[in-house]
Amino acid sequence: MNVFNRLLTGVAIGAAVSMSSLAAYAETPANMLVIANRIDDIITIDPAESFEFAGSDVSRNIYNRLVYLDPLDLDAGYKPGLAESWTVSEDGKSITFTMKEGNTFESGNPVTAEDAAFSLQRAVILNKTPSFILTQFGFTPENVAETIKADGNTLTITTDKKYATSFILNCLTATIGAVVDKKTVMANEVDGDMGNTWLKTNSAGSGPYKLDSWKPNDSVTLSLNPNYSGEKPTMERVIVRHVTESASQRLLLERGDIDIARNLNPEDISGATAAGGIKVEDELKGQLMYLALNGKHPVLSKPEVRQAFKYLVDYAGMQDSFLKGQYTTHQNFLPATYLGASKENPFSLNIEKAKELLAEAGVEGLEIEAGVREAQERIEIAQTMQNTLAQVGIKLNITVGTAKQILGRYRSRELDMYVGIWGPDYPDPQTNAGTFAYNPDNSDEANATGLLAWRTAWDVSDEMNAKVEAAVTEGDRDKRIQMYQEIQQEFRETSPFIVMFQRIEQSAMRDNVMNFSTGQAVSSAAYWQVTK
């Protein structure tokens, strides 16, 4: 729906609501949680393959992991999950987990170290999209039998080199770290697919819930796992309904037919809160909005010009207007709530300062092209940039296109400027440090399209590459935090990236709903701790 349509609808609904009150609202049952969300991104429920937001929400509630993030205490970082403890070998390359006794899968099978080993091996062997989260530690289909090994009640994983323990454990809290029921999964194996086809639409976990049904673009229904060994959740059934339209979600919420609406636009957020009986909770999510200046461009690659551009972004203006409630200013590559995240936001719109810097660089009559994918907020950001750049004599031509058109050119390092959004892959700082601030080979031949720094043609200094590599292996958590903050400080000053905003997710819910968490930037939505 375009802006005009949204406006028209908002005005109509606002006027109608102001003239009348909604009919007495119904209430969902006390033991049932009903959520409206956009779930058309789910392509599979198999944790070895699932890599989408709504799919990760489902997996988080169905599968337990060796270590997990407590939705009520996310700041604490990983905690023991199916593993009650772990030890690290002297050379730092092996971690041995001791499994907690008494956990069972929904099938009634006990959770064993063998299941945990199978789950990780399976994810590596299947080699689906998120498998890189594990294979970055040197696991390959050929070596997993040796590198991921169960022995009685223990599981040992051996990496190719020493990594920070926090790095490995953070990765194991991701969806791909989910432990599946080996017996059930292999009983449903078809043509050597290790149960992948079956697990796309079925569950075999030991988490608080089991999957009742997933109807694409319609609904996901979860019910209690009868064999769950933890505290029994208050919400015995969870229904997530696919409702795309914000106004429809708002009506359902106001009528009491749902408990939580996860995709209300700013107009409906303010309308719903005014209705009474509804509260809104904000959580910072992982997506960052950024600009990238091509390092191959003779002018844009100058340090002064990069600096000048950082002063030419109207952070506050955008945050308080079309991004209101959806994004907040954030100028670092690690999203807030991540280990090592920085709260430093030194830049603000300063035309005079930018002019000085551009004069220092000898820039005159610059004309550049910005590639923007056809998403309203990105286009508006580009237009705002066009306006501020014009004030310093730079002409910005905006090219709007599909992902294929724009992303293809960005990956080929052809765009002068790119307006992008980046979301972290797993809850460890390396996920963003390794792409924003790491580029060991900037040559075209390297073709490292997976690295944002390479796409931006940023010839990252050897020192910074070394710092990123060192942070990955640093065993001391506090020291590691310090290292990432130093890297980010240098990144802010020297990189061709202008990180501008971090996404906020606003969930509107009936005011009797307590403890709901969307998982902030580091995790996904959790339902088992919710009460009403």
Place this chain on the structure above:
Amino acid sequence: MALSENNSEGRPIRAPLFHRFGPTVKVILGTLTSIIVTLLGLLLVTFVIGRIMPIDPVLSIVGERASQANYDAVYLQLGLDKPLLVQFLYYLWDVIHLDFGTSLLNARPVAEDIARVFPATLELATIGIFFGIVLGVPLGVLAAVNQGKWIDQIARVVALIGYSMPIFWLGLIGLLIFYGILGWVGGPGRVGIFYVDVVPSVTGMILVDSIIDGNWAVFKDAFSHIILPASLLGYYSLAYISRMTRSFMLEQLSAEYVTTARVKGMSEWNVVWKHAFKNIRVQLITVIALSYAGLLEGSVLTEIIFSWPGIGSYITTALLSADMNAVMGGTVVVGLIFILLNIFSDLLYKIFDPRAK
């Protein structure tokens, strides 16, 4: 042409088989050929558009952060390196075997997906067209009979609103009033949360399935959910059908045979319904068939507002996700619907118009 003649012994000689059934066979063959050619054309056009559109099915699968090696592997896996003609022939071969391939995104068979979403649209469109016919045809006739009078003006305003109001707006306002404020109907979705998965899916149409299951509580709930979106769609059909009916009727009412009938003292009821209306049935069939086909194609905005998992939103979502297998599968089904409704209209012509026999 005589089908038989007498032989010398006086026994009737049966005409050769071809002469007896020839015309019928010819019609059937002609129809089949027309279906096949139309479908082939549809497939070709859809396929070519799908390939030249600036969307990248590989990116949809691997994600924007994939390495070049992963990207290339999926590119080859999808057969995108082969010449377009070869790709089309492969696709054609699969479609002939009723295999629309698997969705690039959810890896489910497209045929299975369509079997799930199409009944939702069929149910909605059928009730919608029912409203359109039951209200639109009499309104059009009344407007024609009372040309220029207040009833004609009302019919005109009703049609004008139907034509000009954006459907998403009308849908949301309808939802706000009848669901939000008055609470007369169910909200978005096909059934309330208490009735999700309660009746087994036989036809995929919840109203029908609940009747088969004898579960009237589900029927009542499903009806309360479908009535608003179906009425909305029905209203749009009504606007079109009533205007066309009025126009057809005006033409007939000005014909000489109508004047003759009136001069002869025939009652106005008989003049309008037994003579004039009888003669517009064939034209009306075309109008209604086209309206119905349009509704079966899926009203994307209605489906989005009412969270109705139908074929319109299925194809749209697939298109936005570059899931071309799903797009082409859906398009073929929609094309087939148009073809089948055309054939059905032809059959009805033959029933209502003796000249077409």
